[in-house]
Amino acid sequence: MQVLLLEDNAETAAFITSGLSEIGWQVERFATPEPAILRLGGGGIDLAVFDRMLPGMDGLDVLRLVRGAGVTVPVLMLTARAGLDDRVAGLDAGADDYLVKPFAMAELIARLKTLARRPPQMSLEATERVIGDLRLDRVGHRAERGGQPLDLSPLEFKLLDCLMAHEGEVVTRTMLLEKVWGYAFDPKTSLVQTHLSRLRAKVDRGRETELIRTIRGAGYVIAAP
């Protein structure tokens, strides 16, 4: 995976580069916007990470320029600002995801992997998801495992749907908060953990194989054994 990183802060850039190198990705780092824009136009880049505060230029403007030039590479915006409007502005400008500094490396990697796996359109429109003996009927709002129906609350159904859409990938707590609950903030309480443990009890308890796993310090993953 070839990642373009546009980040002027050397320490943050080193942190991201080392984190992504560990999972075997190549990182090309740029400290100023102009060469980065040229490089993106040249092709061969799978993913881009832009810092929002760049010397002399807003990362959003760089993004608009790049998108205007017809570059469709998925872009994740990084920002030091936690403002509610910033997120919306970033997505409006054509960012595919948005992450507020400081962040955990696991969070960044989970989000980048989701972006890398596109197209998400297909998985969003699927009418049925199947992982091993777990089936989710998205039209009839039913789920079953090994032929037995699962008694899920609407929220648990959404949660399971979200996990299954990212089969084999780590889904972080904040990603679930955004996608399942639509919360733009981080509740102090263990909202995600509580619902996930209930879902796991319904999906995995008493089964030979566990489909949902917790990745410590990162999030959750659903995968066939």
Place this chain on the structure above:
Amino acid sequence: MSSPRLREILASRVFKLVLAAAAGFVALALAALWGLGAIAIAQIDAAQSGRIQERLEFGTFLFEAEGPEAIIEAVMRSGRPIWDEDAIYAVLENDAELAVLRGPDDTVLAGYPGLYAWPDEPDAVLDHPEIFHPVTAEAITLGEGYVLAVGRFVPDDRAELQTFLRFVTGALLVIVLPLALITGFLLSRSVLKRVLAISQTADRVAAGALAERAAVTGAGDEFDKMAGALNRMFDQLEATGRNIEAVSIGVAHDLKTPLANLRGRLELIDRDRKRPEDVARHAAAGEAHLGQVLGIFDALLRLGEVEAGQRRQAFRRFDLSALVAGMGESYAPLFEDADKSLGQAVAPGLDVQGDPDLIQQLIANLLDNALEHARDGARVQLSLTPLPEAAVLSVGDDGPGISPVLRDRVFERFFRADASRSRPGNGLGLSLVKAIADLHGATLELDPEAQGAVFTLRLPRG
């Protein structure tokens, strides 16, 4: 309260204005009085002069037609051409004319010899041993050296009018001006007294006595209004001061503890570097401590963002009922796991104008608060009730409630009912709830009637 000094009174605006107004009134009154007086006197003089002219013209006619004898005949009184002194009394009594005809050699031919008046001389004199009444007279030369003079006693009205005018002028100057001085003095002293009381209070507040308040007399006058407005400002000032104090202490304490813990973990990592599993444990713990610090900054930034009011542009109409019901569903399992329960009574179909993200955070913070502070086994109630003008959202438990002393302070930044700060939380959650409520023009209160801690939010439906 100290009384105003003389110098302050004399320098006061009220005093100067009263004096200026009084002087203006006096000047205006005098101008009107003297103007009208002058007109009245001129009228009297014109009437006098008209009658004198009439007589002179008649005399001229007689002289030209029949000579001096005709005038002598006409002037004659009691059969004699020359009047004696008693005749003047009759003239005075009858409001008649005085007259004298002098021949070419200045001999008096008829009339009263004591009337001296000459052509082209304005002053006339009546020489009488007992009557000193002023006269006006005019004289003409009839020809051949005959001079006819006709005069009239000046009416008493004229003199009375003049006396009156002089008296009123004096009275105005002597009575009204000192009165204005006294009024101005008393008025400005009473105004100054109130103003000084208020400004001295303000000075004391400025000097640090934040609890001082300006006296409100209850009369509802303009000073009460001013004192009321100032007191409200002082309240705000005091609250802000207390807030800053609380924030300083809160930041110092709440940031220091996790940072100190983090430092401890870093030292432990250094010590245990040969045992990777211990290092991992320390790193995880250190991250948690750091997360606490960052959480405080996030909360402060969010609070600042909400309080700055920038978020109002994101307002739109949304279904509050669905939002509240969804949150109730999300949170119910958390309450169960914490050995509490969450009851819900959410009226359907309630639309409000606002920022749904922020309202969601507001409800989440109230529920977090209940989850954290309600006793074990508590029943927490989440309800949404429609009123004609507002949507009433309440989150409350059935516990012992919050003591009245602390009730007003729960929304302050970094305020913790638990002074030891041993429980989790940063004391910013309810501050954010309050800020979001304020942004939406909603009222938020800790219901004093309710048993338990019940937060009630009234969100305008308009």
